[in-house]
Amino acid sequence: MPPASLFYQGGADRVPVSWNTLEAASMAPALIGRNLLPNGDFGGQGAATLDGWLTDVQAPAAVGIDFGDDWHPDGGHALYLFAPAEAPRPTLQLAELLPIVADRGLTYQCSGFFATHRCSANILLEFLNDQETVIKETLLSVEPCNDRPGGRNLADYRWRQWSLTPPATATRVRLSLNLGAHTGAGEATSFLFVSQLFMGVIDPQAPLAWAPYSPGARALSEELTRSHWQAGALIDVDTLDPAAHWCTEVEVASETACAQIKLEATPDRALDDESAVVELIATQPGGLRWIGTHWPLVVRIRVTTEQGEFRVDPGPAYTAADFLRVMLAGENLLPNSAFDQGFDHWERHEGQGLDFSPGTRLTDGHVAYLHRQATEENGPLRLYTEPVRLPAGFQDCHYQVSGYLAYHRCTASLGVEWLDEHGAVIDQFQWPPSYGEATGGTDLADYDHQGGSVAAPEQAVAARLFVEKSQTRLGHNDSFLFFTRLFFSLAGPVVTPWKPMDGAYLERLNECVASAEYFQPLLQEHLEQAEAASRAGHWSLAVAHWRSILAVDMAGALGVRATVRLAEALRRQGALTEAESTLSAGVERFPESRELLIAAAELATVRQDWAAASARWGQVLDLGGGELPTRFYLQYSMALCRQQRNAEAEQLIAARLAQDPQDPLLIIAQAEIAMAQQNWPEAIKHWREIAA
Incomplete structure (x- = not known):
């Protein structure tokens, strides 16, 4: 397309137009987060209305808006569908087909806030081609949810969202909503409440709950379904007209036509119920702050803390399980793991004690011990912790287990037993000792640090750790086992150093999970x-x-x-x-x-792992993606030369010199390669080039 510029209302400056292909979702920034549904909020902040919707309802069933003062969100509206148990189910259908761009690699989302009373709900999406023939039907179901009754707070509605990839030949979609079959005992009537429906393009990494209707995004989608368009442009406009309610103009152009479309700015919306927001701060160094809410973050949100007020941009919505998986990783679930409370939460046994002597006690902590006379033993002896309940939802996961052991005139090992809901042992894992004898003492470095990551069986609901002491070695009268700083945690991406259980922190996490359903890390x-x-x-x-x-x-x-x-x-x-x-x-x-x-290639070069370095530099060049700096070619060449692959290095530098024949660093590399090959005339020639 030829160069172009644009004049816009409110300013006299020309705005340059940079044309982009329409084949790689270049229009996505203009479509993402904009609602194609007209009147998806049934009147919004104005008067309630069903404009843009068609109803199919037979008495005594009914369809309407705002069933009563207590049955719509504050500042908004809620659609309701009602029917007795045996009556035909009412249906609502969008009056017009929605244009969709199905062949640009875009992800669509259909979503809404629902409250079901003794029923389910169904959304039917019919995808049509440019002849308006239905080519695919997708049924989206909202199951009955008794703990979300609806009402004046959106937190009391169930938010459901479905990510969709329309058929490649689809250009339109028809949306219908109907009341599902009557379910449950009690009243013989069904109610469905719906608010803030959304249908539009989203960023798959950041689903959003709702956005207002965008006529501009709909107009752009309409234009993009027409095959004659060749290029498009996104133009950021800083309008001087305060009355103008748009932030971007899009042009779609061919050789003979050009369409301009205004896109509306999406205003910031704070949560209506600020009590639904929970601020969470991790206690460990480098911990993340999180925001929790009863429903996913929609747009930027204001958060007030003791340090002040700030705003949060929307991001991925994590479930409570996702949140706990991060926040519990590396947190010790074992109470009294360093014996600060004596042998609380441990089994007791004769010969057991704490801090046997100043020389067997840590400088900065306690060490438990088990002393046994050879004449009293008839086999190995285990000491167990009390069972530790696994976090709900994390039974079939990996756990990090570790402990510090020392043993004199015997051996010892650390292990874990997995228990079912009845307390029966269903599996166990035990680590072998690392040494013939570990002296222990005042420094942890002198202990045998045993442990690792181990998978919990699917049926396990609890675990208990144990230390096992072998019998006294032959020829000795007695033996000692020393142990301290045991660790039991949900495994994270890296091994966590020992730390004691933080009961207050774990309690706070559980309280946060009970108060919110979705979370977002800042x-x-x-x-x-x-x-x-x-x-x-x-x-x-x-x-x-x-x-x-x-x-x-x-x-x-x-x-x-x-x-x-x-x-x-x-x-x-x-x-x-x-x-x-x-x-x-x-x-x-x-x-x-x-x-x-x-x-990775640079790290291999630093480590002088020349085989890995040359392989990775080769992958970098094969991947393409634009010209590389000279220093990368020099590192690749050095990796080849260190493996005596001088001919390959020479070809590499020669190919690069063909693109930049005056680069002195490349000429020096050529000279050095020639010297490595003992090709003295060639080396002299290159050095003379540098000198000249």
Whole structure:
């Protein structure tokens, strides 16, 4: 398309138009988060209305809006469908077909707030082609939900959302809503309440609950269904006209026509019920702050804390289970794991004691012991903790188990038993001792640190840890087992160092989960802290921040960035092996990420793992994605030369020089490769090029 510019109302400056192809969802920013449903809120903040909807209802059934003062959200409206148990079920249908863009790789969402009374609900989506022939039907069901009665607070409605990929040939969709069959005992009538229906394009990483109707997005969708359009442009407009209620104009153009479409700004909406918002702060270093709510965050929301007021942009909505999986990972669930309360929460046995002597007690803590005379023994002896209840919903998961053991004239091991709901043992796992004898004493470094990650059986509801002492070795009269700092936690993405159970923190988490259904980590705030720690060279703090971000967004938009930055922080700490495993896992998750491959190749170069370095630099070049800096070619060349693959290095540098024949660093590389091959005339030639 030829260059173009645009004049707009409220300003005299030209706005340049940059044309983009319509084949790769280039119009997505103009469609995401905009509702294609006219009157999906049944009048919004104005008078109640069913404009744009057709009803199919037979008396005594009924369809209407705002059944009573207590049956619609504050500041809004709720549709109701009513029918006696045996009456025909009423139906509501959108009066017009909605245009959809099905062949651009976009994700659509259909959603709404529902309250069911002795019934279910159904939404029927009929996808049509450009001849308006139905090519696919999708039925979306809302199951009965007794704990969401509806009323004046949206938190009392059940929010349901469905992500959709329309058939590639679809250009229209017809939406119908009907009252489901009567269910349950009691009254012989059914009621369905519905508010804030949404149908539109979304970002799959950030589903939203609702947005107002956008005539502009609908008009744009209409235009994009027409095959003659060749290019489109997004134009940010900073209008000087305060009365104008639009923020972006979109042009869709062909060689002979151009359509301009105004898109409406979506206003910020705070939650109506601020009591539904819970602020959560993790106690561990680098912990995330979270916002919890009874229904997913819709748009930016105001949050007031003791430190002040701030606003939160919408992000992924996590369930209570997702939230707990992050917040419980690395939290010790074992009470009195360092014996600060003696042997509370432990079984008792003869010969058991605490802090046998100053030389067998930790400098900064306690050590339990078990002393046995050889004449009293007839086999190994186990000491058990009291059973620890597994967190609800996390029975079939991996747990991190560890402890510090020392043993004199015997051996010892750490283990875990899994219990069912009746307290019966259904499985166990036991680690072997690492040494013939572990002296223990005042420093943890002298203990045998046993443990690892182990999967809980599906039927397990509780666990108990144990330490097992073997019999005294032959030729000795007695033996000792020393043990301290046991750990039992839901496993996280990295191994967590020991820490005691924080009962107040765990209680607070349970209270938060009971008060909210959906959660959102405040990643932007955490991201800024991580970047600040990296810039300041506070690498241990940076590692903690980046790990916390990865714990909740490993596969999301920040996954690549956080993985690269975590690996960098680990490398700066000298933890090269851990940095390598971090990047290897990242490359496995994001095999097409050039940024991750480059970071992995550079780390292999630093580690002088020349085979891995050359393989990864080769992958970077094969992946493409634009010109690379010279230093990457030099690192690739060095990795090849260190493996005596000089001819390959020469070809690599020659190919790069063909693109930039005056680059002195590449000419120096050529000279050095020639010297490595003992090709002295060629080396002299290149050095003379540099000198000239």
